[in-house]
Amino acid sequence: MEFNNDYTSAGKGAKHRERQRRALVRDEARSKPNRDQTVAAQSRGEGTGEKGRRQRPHDVKDRIRRLHLDHGLRFDEMCARLKQDGYLVSAVTVSAIRTEFVQALKLLISIGLVDPDELEKHRRKRPRARVRLRA
Numbered sequence: 001m002e003f004n005n006d007y008t009s010a011g012k013g014a015k016h017r018e019r020q021r022r023a024l025v026r027d028e029a030r031s032k033p034n035r036d037q038t039v040a041a042q043s044r045g046e047g048t049g050e051k052g053r054r055q056r057p058h059d060v061k062d063r064i065r066r067l068h069l070d071h072g073l074r075f076d077e078m079c080a081r082l083k084q085d086g087y088l089v090s091a092v093t094v095s096a097i098r099t100e101f102v103q104a105l106k107l108l109i110s111i112g113l114v115d116p117d118e119l120e121k122h123r124r125k126r127p128r129a130r131v132r133l134r135a
Contacts, residue, residue: 060089064097069105069119070126 060082067073067081075095082089108114 055087060087060093061097063087064089064094065101068098068101070123072123 063082063085064078067078073081075091075098078098079089079091079094082094105114109116109119
């Protein structure tokens with residue numbers, strides 16, 4: 001004798017509830033897992049920065065600003081370098097953050113708080129960022 005007291009197989013909408021349950025199980029079997037949670041993505045190091053830790057928004061912002069400040073990279077070079085370092089950032093994000101930083105830097109130069117000669121000297125001391133661009 002079965003002691004089923006939850007009434008899932010009885011009552012006015014039993015067939016409808018059973019169809020819904022089957023459809024839900026079928027949809028779960030078909031759905032793709034989240035890209036960040038897959039084993040393959042973790043083995044490739046996606047979703048992490050260059051040091052293997054999870055990306056945080058301010059880390060990405062700092063990296064974009066550093067790339068421009070240290071190397072003066074163009075937009076396409078910066079996107080390629082970030083991808084090479086393992087950052088998952090859209091081109092729109094890179095463009096917005098870089099443009100905002102460039103404008104702020106130009107303002108600081110025009111006011112006189114940043115010396116453009118010192119900035120160039122700083123960039124010359126840094127090794128040129130090696131970037132592989134698609135041909």
